[in-house]
Amino acid sequence: MIYAEYATEIVTGAKFLGAGLAMGFGAMGAGLGTFRSATAAVVGMSRQPSQDGLILRTMLITQAVTESASIFALVVAVLLLFVPLPAITEQNFWFLASAMIGTGLSMGLGAIGSGIGMGMCGQKAVEGVSRNPSSLGDVQFVHLLGSAVAGNPAVFALVVALLIFFQDFSSWPGLAKCMAVVGAGACTGFGAIGPGIGCGFPGAEACLATAKKPQLRMTMVRTMLIAQAVSQSTCVYCLVISLLLLFTV
Amino acid sequence: MGDIGKIELYDLGTGAWIEASQRTWLTITSKDLNTLLSTFVVMILLLMVGWLIGRNPRLIPSYPQLFLEFIIGFVDDLCKESLGKELGRTFTSFIGTLFVFLLLCNYIGVVGFEEPTLDINLPLGLGILGFGIAVYQAMRFKGFFGYFWELLMEPIPIIMFPLNVIGELSKIVSISFRLFGNIMGGAVIIQVVSWLVGYIVLPIGLYGFFGIFVGTIQAFVFTMLTLAYIAQGVELGEEDEEEGQLT
Numbered sequence: 001m002i003y004a005e006y007a008t009e010i011v012t013g014a015k016f017l018g019a020g021l022a023m024g025f026g027a028m029g030a031g032l033g034t035f036r037s038a039t040a041a042v043v044g045m046s047r048q049p050s051q052d053g054l055i056l057r058t059m060l061i062t063q064a065v066t067e068s069a070s071i072f073a074l075v076v077a078v079l080l081l082f083v084p085l086p087a088i089t090e091q092n093f094w095f096l097a098s099a100m101i102g103t104g105l106s107m108g109l110g111a112i113g114s115g116i117g118m119g120m121c122g123q124k125a126v127e128g129v130s131r132n133p134s135s136l137g138d139v140q141f142v143h144l145l146g147s148a149v150a151g152n153p154a155v156f157a158l159v160v161a162l163l164i165f166f167q168d169f170s171s172w173p174g175l176a177k178c179m180a181v182v183g184a185g186a187c188t189g190f191g192a193i194g195p196g197i198g199c200g201f202p203g204a205e206a207c208l209a210t211a212k213k214p215q216l217r218m219t220m221v222r223t224m225l226i227a228q229a230v231s232q233s234t235c236v237y238c239l240v241i242s243l244l245l246l247f248t249v
Numbered sequence: 250m251g252d253i254g255k256i257e258l259y260d261l262g263t264g265a266w267i268e269a270s271q272r273t274w275l276t277i278t279s280k281d282l283n284t285l286l287s288t289f290v291v292m293i294l295l296l297m298v299g300w301l302i303g304r305n306p307r308l309i310p311s312y313p314q315l316f317l318e319f320i321i322g323f324v325d326d327l328c329k330e331s332l333g334k335e336l337g338r339t340f341t342s343f344i345g346t347l348f349v350f351l352l353l354c355n356y357i358g359v360v361g362f363e364e365p366t367l368d369i370n371l372p373l374g375l376g377i378l379g380f381g382i383a384v385y386q387a388m389r390f391k392g393f394f395g396y397f398w399e400l401l402m403e404p405i406p407i408i409m410f411p412l413n414v415i416g417e418l419s420k421i422v423s424i425s426f427r428l429f430g431n432i433m434g435g436a437v438i439i440q441v442v443s444w445l446v447g448y449i450v451l452p453i454g455l456y457g458f459f460g461i462f463v464g465t466i467q468a469f470v471f472t473m474l475t476l477a478y479i480a481q482g483v484e485l486g487e488e489d490e491e492e493g494q495l496t
Binding site: 064065068071074075078079141144145148151152155158159221222225226233236237239 | 416
């Protein structure tokens, strides 16, 4: 194997690169998501100064939900940094190195879209509560469901990252498999961006609509879930391709 | 810090702790044992509470009974709202049990046990259970072949069939890994921060946030998504539809 004398350095370096990719990209989504609820809360407080405590509480809850995608990224980064690796041999070190980078790519890129999407849900939920404070319970119900489904792409990315990370590294599978592992990470990672943002839109509008007509919340939830399932299907295709790359190449 | 993900193996056949290379089909891990222990603690707690408070219900409720009635009424309303009056009532016990069980599973990490939801097998098992019930309900309403016909013919006939099947199966993956990922995220962050600050003060607040707050939200989301999956296959009667819009 080429560069076998640097095996440990290469794997350790790839591990650090993967951790950096995971957390660096993964922080983008939450950053672009959490500010939205804060914006809506500021506008809402200026509209209804008497309800500022309620609006602040809703804002904090929505922001806590929005950050879960980045928490996944943090988990993967910590896994990459601290979990003891399997024995590095002259046979498997290129495979190990590429798997580390694939893990980081998958989770890092996958957290972007979901962060933004869940932030959209949070924004409209805060806006709805500030318009109609009596609908707080209904709006939070719809918001939790909507942002949970908008977070699905990040969950798929987490699944792929864990599958790549906990593979059997004992032998040399060939260069194609090394590339396939990075490709699997990139596939679900990039594929999760669009659906993550897209699933945010129906969730956001359902939150606002529930604030306007709380008695129709089940109709909103049903329509929202169907719409989100359809817009999420492209992410599921990416998951399928990733699994094919991981297990059949 | 080095012990995240470190797992010890115990072999039931030989009755001794073994190395990873000697693994057989009778081998269980220390994680399995922890999960089993805390799952049984949760089950015993739930049974005790149910037995102590529910053994003689009174017309004028005591405070604990009032609390239980509040939870049951809340779940009952949700079920009736999404499944219709008759069918909803039959699902109240299942959905309510799922919610209370997951809630306690997430809370039990705060008092020193390992959360059962930290092990992927528990969320995955509950996800498969919920999915199975959803498919069964859909088959009851559309017929056995009607269910597959819908998978086969919508939205484009035959071409979309494999993707429809994968889309259905991905429900299990997403619902269970969301719960697992969030709980594991909390556990990892608590471990890392505890190590950084030397186990002083800060971890308590983190346990409050990740154990209690995130635990509640994720248990609720898991339960509601299971209910929503069941409701997708069920067609409401006209009466229930109208009632849902009026109330």
